[in-house]
Amino acid sequence: MNSEEYFAWRNHFLVLLDRIPVPIAVCTAQGEVTVANPAMAAEWGTVPGRVRGRNLLDLFRPSRNATAQLGRLAEALRLGRRSRYTIEVRWPAGTRGAEREGELLVDPVGDASLAYPMLLAVLRVRAEVPAAGPVAEVSEVEGRILALAATGATTAAIGKAVGLTVDGVNYHLSRLTRRWRVPNRTALVAKAYVLGVLAPGQWPPVFAGDQRSRGG
Template sequence: MRSTEGCGPAPGSRPDAAVIWRNRALRLLDHVPLPIAVVEFGGRTLIVNRAMAAEFGLLPGQFRDRKILEFFTLRDSDTLQALAEAVRMHRRSQYPARVSWIPARGDERHGEMTVDLVADTPEQTPALLLSLRTVEAPRVVPSPGPRAEVSPVEGRILAAAARGATTAQIAREIGLGPDGVNYHLARLSRRWRVPNRTALVARAYATGVLAADTWPPEPASD
């Protein structure tokens, strides 16, 4: 009689129940939009879902047996110590850890990795169930540059333009002729390299020539 050892289950035999439930669990994880991984306590990757693999432009199987810290930089130095203490004391709490990583496309990202210790018995060395949540990096607001140099007349013209005054109205307010107003506006447009009056007003606010949060508009005080 020929041996069938190593050839898989015999025809008509039922798959092991544990295998069935494992495959169902894997299919379920692949439908979860949250990036999830299961790793050994030492860091060797056992399972990742599609969302986790997609962060790095990989397939889930390409993670298997690789160290999870090949993909993530741990920003909390105390997390590993806390996990080691939890294993020693047989605790099963959640542990958040700040991480960063380089995705398949784009700049470095930041997030929080929630770590759950999972095991069948308290005495068993647990595996780590990791779930990743992206956190937007704090936006760096550039410091304002030096205020643009304008004459007092130009500042008043820009303030009047910001109020929506016409050339004739600006001329009466400033005490110039319309040609004089247009001369100053054209000169500012060339200096700041902007195409129209709307852009002039925007540039005046951006460079601090006009006072912010003030209505009606007026030149910023020195």
């Protein structure tokens, strides 16, 4: 495969990854994230570029039961074995103060001749542990998207402003639409004001979380 074919293949892969609603990351054998899709970044209330370079074990806290599986995964990588390993994990749910729990399904992928293959990590969310705090609170990225949507900005313009693809923006908007049970973007913006997510009486629209973080 020449360099032109490689970059074309890589771009197609990244576009496909952006469209998948399941949280997915590609990592080195040491756990460093090289690619994350918007669904994975959304679990941290951020964008894919800010997850890149971080280690999975810094992002997710393995459960006590996961210690043995991590040991098996490390041994499998050392011996060149290719099997799926399930790691039970917990992590904070963005800025909402709650915790989520689930499983990382980790598969070694890539050329079998490589001494240390890449890892494909798929997050399967099991449940959310409720915590005190307003249920309407959203992540910083979601708040910025809502504020821009309230100005009438196009999906492409919103994506450029927050560092997401069009598919990434649509993912967040669809997620909020389902969460708040509203039929369209207009109703979504209206509910954001009702729930106090967007600051009232301000133009251009402002994410209320930005004001709280500044003590406003």
